Amino acid sequence: MLKIKNLTVNVGTKEILKGLNLEVNAGEIHAIMGPNGAGKSTLSHVLSGKSGYEVTGGSITYNDKNLLEMPAEIRAREGVFLAFQYPVEIAGVTNVYLLKAALNAVRKHNGLSEVDAMDFLTLVKAKTKALDMDEKFLYRAVNEGFSGGEKKRNEILQMAMLEPQLCILDETDSGLDIDALRIVADGVNALRSENRAFIMVTHYQRLLDYIKPDFVHVLADGKIVKSGGAELALELEEKGYGWLEQA
Amino acid sequence: MSISWLDDFRQQAQSQFEQTGFPSNRLEDWRYTNVSAIAKKEFPLAKIENSPVFEGSKGGTAFHFVLVDGFFNAGLSNLPKSITVCSINDALKNHAGLLQSKFNQAITQTHGFIDFNTANFTDGLFIHIAENEVLDKPLQIIHVATQEAILPTRHVVILEKNAKATLIETFSSSEGNAYLTNSVAEIFVGENADLTLYKVQQESETAYHFGGTYVQQADNARFTHHNFALGSVLARSDIVCDLATAAECELNGLYLGSQKQHLDNFTRINHLQPNGISREFYKGILTDQAKGVFQGRIVVAENAQKIDSKMNNRNLLLSNEAEIDTKPQLEIYADDVKCAHGVTVGQLDEKSIFYLQSRGIDEATAKHILTFAFANEMVDKITVPSLRESVFNLLLARFPEGAER
Ligand SMILES: Nc1ncnc2c1ncn2[C@@H]1O[C@H](COP(=O)(O)OP(=O)(O)O)[C@@H](O)[C@H]1O
Ligand SMILES: [Mg+2]
Numbered sequence: 001m002l003k004i005k006n007l008t009v010n011v012g013t014k015e016i017l018k019g020l021n022l023e024v025n026a027g028e029i030h031a032i033m034g035p036n037g038a039g040k041s042t043l044s045h046v047l048s049g050k051s052g053y054e055v056t057g058g059s060i061t062y063n064d065k066n067l068l069e070m071p072a073e074i075r076a077r078e079g080v081f082l083a084f085q086y087p088v089e090i091a092g093v094t095n096v097y098l099l100k101a102a103l104n105a106v107r108k109h110n111g112l113s114e115v116d117a118m119d120f121l122t123l124v125k126a127k128t129k130a131l132d133m134d135e136k137f138l139y140r141a142v143n144e145g146f147s148g149g150e151k152k153r154n155e156i157l158q159m160a161m162l163e164p165q166l167c168i169l170d171e172t173d174s175g176l177d178i179d180a181l182r183i184v185a186d187g188v189n190a191l192r193s194e195n196r197a198f199i200m201v202t203h204y205q206r207l208l209d210y211i212k213p214d215f216v217h218v219l220a221d222g223k224i225v226k227s228g229g230a231e232l233a234l235e236l237e238e239k240g241y242g243w244l245e246q247a
Numbered sequence: 248m249s250i251s252w253l254d255d256f257r258q259q260a261q262s263q264f265e266q267t268g269f270p271s272n273r274l275e276d277w278r279y280t281n282v283s284a285i286a287k288k289e290f291p292l293a294k295i296e297n298s299p300v301f302e303g304s305k306g307g308t309a310f311h312f313v314l315v316d317g318f319f320n321a322g323l324s325n326l327p328k329s330i331t332v333c334s335i336n337d338a339l340k341n342h343a344g345l346l347q348s349k350f351n352q353a354i355t356q357t358h359g360f361i362d363f364n365t366a367n368f369t370d371g372l373f374i375h376i377a378e379n380e381v382l383d384k385p386l387q388i389i390h391v392a393t394q395e396a397i398l399p400t401r402h403v404v405i406l407e408k409n410a411k412a413t414l415i416e417t418f419s420s421s422e423g424n425a426y427l428t429n430s431v432a433e434i435f436v437g438e439n440a441d442l443t444l445y446k447v448q449q450e451s452e453t454a455y456h457f458g459g460t461y462v463q464q465a466d467n468a469r470f471t472h473h474n475f476a477l478g479s480v481l482a483r484s485d486i487v488c489d490l491a492t493a494a495e496c497e498l499n500g501l502y503l504g505s506q507k508q509h510l511d512n513f514t515r516i517n518h519l520q521p522n523g524i525s526r527e528f529y530k531g532i533l534t535d536q537a538k539g540v541f542q543g544r545i546v547v548a549e550n551a552q553k554i555d556s557k558m559n560n561r562n563l564l565l566s567n568e569a570e571i572d573t574k575p576q577l578e579i580y581a582d583d584v585k586c587a588h589g590v591t592v593g594q595l596d597e598k599s600i601f602y603l604q605s606r607g608i609d610e611a612t613a614k615h616i617l618t619f620a621f622a623n624e625m626v627d628k629i630t631v632p633s634l635r636e637s638v639f640n641l642l643l644a645r646f647p648e649g650a651e652r
Contacts, residue, residue: 048605051597076607088602092620097651101616102606109607141620142602158606 018222077109079165185210338373504537619649
């Protein structure tokens with residue numbers, strides 16, 4: 001599904017990603033761990049098409065297409081979804097309108113008709129409930145005044161509505177208490193399917209107790225410095241990142 | 248019909264106008280707005296004739312007062328029976344004493360547009376709401392312009408003690424019509440009376456507009472104004488409120504300029520006595536080569552203690568060539584007051600645009616959504632549902648897919 005080859009990325013004149021390789025297939029869950037400032041969010045942003053990053057080398061193919069050539073909204077419509085580390089607050093735009101506009105944009109791109117208003121409401125209410133969110137959130141402005149945990153849940157709600165193929169979760173676990181973490185993890189697990197892949201960026205082993213990854217990668221200083229199975233996360237928990245950076 | 252007291256006003260105003268003409272932008276209050284194009288047009292004065300009235304001139308509200316090219320049209324109108332309401336020309340006959348006692352009394356400072364209006368107004372609305380009377384449904388004043396002319400209208404609105412009313416004033420015209428609206432309203436809000444006034448200016452893109460609203464607020468009187476400046480190539484709006492003890496004034500505004508539009512919003516709140524409250528909130532959205540002006544002045548007189556006043560002006564510039572001149576001013580002569588003002592000028596937030604794009608929404612629609620949301624804060628303040636819906640739809644036409652229909 002996703003092939004990242006030798007990716008180098010600059011922000012301004014500073015090189016942040018320094019030759020990153022990663023391959024993700026449908027049905028897989030990849031965890032990307034690494035110290036602060038390693039470039040994890042940079043990778044997430046580059047995948048989702050945020051401006052301000054200069055790709056100086058390498059390639060990203062997604063479903064055999066050149067991902068880097070697609071504008072952000074086309075990537076989203078083609079099934080790339082980023083759950084933001086810091087979700088944006090948008091005053092005056094209701095959650096429900098964003099969800100509907102987004103869902104219809106994705107549907108239209110895929111040759112489907114606009115969602116029926118009643119069907120949409122039924123669907124969105126069910127998903128909201130599944131994430132243990134009050135329906136009132138639907139009619140509030142996007143993320144405005146939401147707590148950290150509510151924002152993260154809201155990201156998962158959007159993901160559940162759009163049913164993307166490639167889900168990138170950037171530190172979705174940070175700032176969540178244990179109950180919220182479980183709810184979010186359940187939300188993610190409910191979306192697991194053989195057609196869908198996940199890249200979970202995280203700092204801690206914690207989330208991986210609930211969502212078991214197939215692969216764990218360590219991103220340090222702009223590169224994947226080590227890859228392994230789920231057991232690597234436990235090792236990292238124990239030893240930290242220092243031993244890898246020195247290697 | 249010649250009425251001597253009015254003729255005196257008219258003659259005096261006429262000679263004043265002959266000296267000054269329309270305001271020069273050498274005047275401080277007009278420095279951002281050059282109206283010289285209007286004089287060059289040499290519009291004639293509107294004539295009463297059977298103008299064709301296009302669809303849309305009939306208001307969505309139960310009560311409406313229709314002015315076609317500045318002349319009251321009784322056939323198109325539907326007036327409430329419970330209060331005194333008629334054309335100013337009828338009031339000159341039937342309510343002469345009351346009219347004479349109020350005429351020109353709300354205007355404390357004049358300029359060329361007001362002088363021209365006093366000298367030439369053709370008609371307008373007269374409304375008198377007696378003590379404790381409440382007009383329970385809004386009355387809509389509908390201006391329709393069909394002639395290429397100057398359309399001067401004059402309103403006199405009087406609310407006695409404890410009276411209450413909502414007025415809506417809309418300005419529209421057939422497409423492409425070039426003319427000058429020159430509308431002056433004198434408003435007297437009596438003790439503890441309450442008036443809400445909505446103005447929706449959606450003149451044609453070749454029209455010129457001057458609208459002046461001059462308000463005298465007695466003790467504890469409340470005045471709320473919502474100003475939507477959407478149309479015309481050059482528009483100037485004046486709102487001047489004089490507040491007595493514990494009077495409250497709320498001014499809200501939204502100006503939406505595109506192409507070469509120039510939209511000037513001049514407001515002045517005079518706290519003349521203590522304990523008054525004023526709230527002013529204006530938002531502007533300017534795109535293409537449009538230019539906006541916000542001049543908000545709040546004056547607190549020397550003996551007007553315990554005034555609580557807030558003014559805020561927020562602007563969104565959507566193109567490099569769009570421009571805003573914003574000048575909030577506090578002039579405070581009392582020492583025990585709470586006054587604050589703030590101004591912002593900015594662009595759409597890049598992070599928000601990307602957030603929407605990352606959900607599959609294209610950039611143009613994302614911008615419409617964010618712009619709509621910015622503007623809609625002012626639309627949401629409209630408490631008359633049919634009006635809120637129609638202004639909402641006007642906005643949606645400007646920013647398609649900016650919100651759910
Ligand atoms: N917009 C930016 N401008 C300048 N430096 C940036 C910007 N974004 C990220 N960086 C830098 O890039 C490095 C990687 O950041 P980031 O991808 O956010 O790391 P992580 O998510 O792994 O903590 C850091 O050194 C950070 O300071
Ligand atoms: Mg990060």
